[in-house]
Amino acid sequence: MTTPLAPPPRRVPGWVKAVTAFVLVLALLFAGIRLAVLPGVKDLLGTRTHDRSGPALLKSLNDMSRYDAASGDFQVVVDLEKDAKYLPSALRGTRTLYVGAGTVDAYVDLGKVGDKDVTVNADRTAASLRLPHARLGEPALDADHSYAVSKQRGLLDRLGDLFSDNPDSEHAVQKLAVSHIAEAAKDSGLTARAESNTTDMLEGLLHSLGFKEVHVSYGS
Template identity: 45%
Template sequence: MAQSSETDEPTREYPEVEDQPTPAPAEPARRMGGFARVLVFTGVVFALIVAMCLGLRAVNVLPSFDNPFSDKTTDRSQPVLLQSMRDLSRYVAADGTFQVIVDLQENKENIPDFLLNKRTLFVGSGTVEEYVDFSTLAEGAITVNNDDKSVKIELPAPQQGQAALDMERSYVVAEERGLLNRIGGAFSSNPDQQQRVYQMAQQRISEAARSSGLDQRARDNTQKMLQGLLTSLGYTSVTVTFASP
């Protein structure tokens, strides 16, 4: 059977395909990867250099470099002025350390505290000394008997010194001020309030020292000191009495 001329013949050749452009390599990605490696390498080298410098500085091989922005304190205080000198002839026989809590409040009657109010809670720590002043010995206060090696001494009564606040151990716990006090405090300060708190703390400490038995302790210590001193000089009997305060 004869084949028709119109019958499609098998394709002899593949159809031509246009050449597709070859994708360009990812240069930015490669550059970023290389930059990251360089950055990591630089960081490691810098860390090693810093560690080496710190090590050499620790062994005092390299000089130290101060912080150019560090805090600087300038002392412009004036020289100390000597006001007076005096000779002391007192024997400090005992001292006591006391602590007091001062709660000082100042307000106005019939005015709410949130408007006008000054309240300070202060913890004061201070020391009181008890001493005997030998410069006030009366004539004939010391009687010596060399025959029986005895000594009689009449001393003035012990005196209490002024309470001295220890500012390193004293502190303000709380401070309250009314609205008007805060407004006024923005324009002026009030050191009198703080001074009154200190004075009250000293007064309370002095009063507590008078009733603490510090006076009797000073008498006992003074007597023991004189007896030990005179006994070492060869006296066998030492009698110490105190005048009435």
């Protein structure tokens, strides 16, 4: 009596092997994520940050002769929307809600004070100074306290970000935030505060030098 031969093993299709390998990779990935949250293992599987930046280069030196007499903190909410004329916003368009925080300094340029702007009497007990009006410096955006609240983008814009070197750029809303902060500083009375503080500083300085009468004025 002869023993029947066993049927040949069935070959597994190639697509089954590919799917199995993909599932195995996902399982290992999720296992690694779960292990990463365990004490002691997170440091082993976590990422590290390496700062490979080069040294900062000094490009120029400028002598400063201005007195920064006041500073204002500002915050603005920017709602910037860009859309296409003949396409719906769901297809083409962006809308960003951005909170911008920044500071603006007000200063008096003491370097523009000439000999004719300073008058001292013979016994050096009285002095008169004429200074230029206070001016506003450039707004400085505070990156630590500025952030995007929401971003809405059309389908074409999201696809374009995939091929862009700088996706989700916030340059436009940041520039607009700086512009609004500069406008707000003009109406804040910051320059008047700077002139008052400069007057107090000069009066205290000259009084400590023996002057009894000090008069400070502003104008060209």
